[in-house]
Amino acid sequence: MQHISLSINPSNPCTGTTSVSVALLEQGLKVAHMAFTKQAFMLADAISDVPCFSDYRQLDGLFPQAKFVYLERDMAKWVPSMQMLLGKMLPHLEAKSGRFHPIMKRSFRHTFAIDKVTDPADEAHLIACYQRHQNEVLAYFHGREDFISLNISHAGSLSRLLQFLGLTTDCPTLGQVTDRAFSDSQIKSVPNQISQEGTSQEKAAVQPQPVNTSEHGLDFPKLNAGTHVAAWHEYKHPNKVNSNSAGPQSRKFFDYTL
Numbered sequence: 369m370q371h372i373s374l375s376i377n378p379s380n381p382c383t384g385t386t387s388v389s390v391a392l393l394e395q396g397l398k399v400a401h402m403a404f405t406k407q408a409f410m411l412a413d414a415i416s417d418v419p420c421f422s423d424y425r426q427l428d429g430l431f432p433q434a435k436f437v438y439l440e441r442d443m444a445k446w447v448p449s450m451q452m453l454l455g456k457m458l459p460h461l462e463a464k465s466g467r468f469h470p471i472m473k474r475s476f477r478h479t480f481a482i483d484k485v486t487d488p489a490d491e492a493h494l495i496a497c498y499q500r501h502q503n504e505v506l507a508y509f510h511g512r513e514d515f516i517s518l519n520i521s522h523a524g525s526l527s528r529l530l531q532f533l534g535l536t537t538d539c540p541t542l543g544q545v546t547d548r549a550f551s552d553s554q555i556k557s558v559p560n561q562i563s564q565e566g567t568s569q570e571k572a573a574v575q576p577q578p579v580n581t582s583e584h585g586l587d588f589p590k591l592n593a594g595t596h597v598a599a600w601h602e603y604k605h606p607n608k609v610n611s612n613s614a615g616p617q618s619r620k621f622f623d624y625t626l
Contacts, residue, residue, distance in 0.1 A: 374409070374431050376415035378424035378505050379439035379477070380498055384520040386600060388439065391526055394606045395535050400609035401600040404471045404623060408614025413504060421501070422475040425508060426624040431487040435533060438505050442520040444569065447494055455491045467513050469612075471621055491599040508531045520588040527585025 375392070377385055389401045397413040409415060409431075420427065422434065441449075460466040461473050461482055480497050482488040509515035514534045518525050530536065600608075612619055 374412070374434040375414035375437060376420050376424065376427055376434050376440065376490065377414070377437050379416070379421050379437070380421055380441075380450075380501055381417060382445070382453055383439035383527040384588065385439065386603075387520055388437070388529070389414070389416050389508060389600070390603060390605075391529070392400055393603075393607050398607045398609050400611055400613075401428055401566065402472070403468050403609075404611050404621060405613055405615065405619045406617055407613040407619070408609055408611055410615060411613055412520045412609045417534035418472045418475045419471075422478045422626065423624075424505065426622070426626070428508075430622065430624075434514070435561065436509060436515045437529065438502075438509070438515070438517045440502070440517060442519075442521070443498065446498065447491055450494050450498075452491045454480075454482075455514070458488065477567070523587060526588045530586070540557070 373423065375397075377388065380386060389399045392414045393399050398411060400408045400412040400415045402418045402420075403409050403415045403420075409427075427435070428434065438601060457468070457476070460468045461476050463473060463477075463483065466473060477483050479501055480488055480494070485493055487493065506517070516529070520526070542549065
């Protein structure tokens with residue numbers, strides 16, 4: 369169901385991209401949480417994370433009718449989340465030996481200079497990267513009506529996003545996020561990424577909370593709570609777009625350079 373031409377999220381990782389992606393899935397959009405092929409972009413109504421946070425200028429040129437959503441996060445919460453993420457990802461971001469997709473490696477190298485500093489997870493370095501990226505995004509989109517900046521922890525932020533995208537804020541299916549996100553069998557199969565403190569606490573850390581309705585409007589579901597980073601593949605939905613979707617040009621990406 370095509371609601372909008374394309375929504376692109378040029379935000380840093382660990383700012384709520386999974387929560388936004390899930391909320392848009394529940395609105396009927398086709399969503400790619402990361403897109404490594406031209407076909408993934410062609411199939412999706414909304415795309416977040418890699419390569420959007422590094423390639424927003426190039427994607428803006430390729431998709432002139434797209435809308436851009438930048439996600440902010442309080443620095444005190446973003447830094448430890450990013451340090452935890454990099455702690456798991458760095459070995460796989462190595463230029464030659466890393467197993468991650470080349471587009472992901474390129475996006476992280478471009479935004480976080482992981483191949484130019486001794487400790488990419490250093491707090492001061494990450495703060496500088498966040499602030500530089502934020503300043504560049506806000507300067508690039510300054511004064512444009514096809515751009516919005518959100519902090520998903522703020523009351524009514526989901527309503528703001530839906531209104532910006534021209535979508536209805538009457539979305540009863542969003543309340544079903546908790547029921548559909550993880551089955552008991554999926555929870556048992558999740559890797560040990562959280563402390564073993566009992567089944568009930570484990571389940572609470574893995575499962576998102578339902579969408580809340582505040583006096584300001586709809587709030588986002590709470591995903592990736594605690595120290596567990598819920599993998600996108602753990603959330604089951606028919607509107608998800610495969611990041612590696614093959615099309616007329618196989619799995620080729622766009623031919624621009626950063």
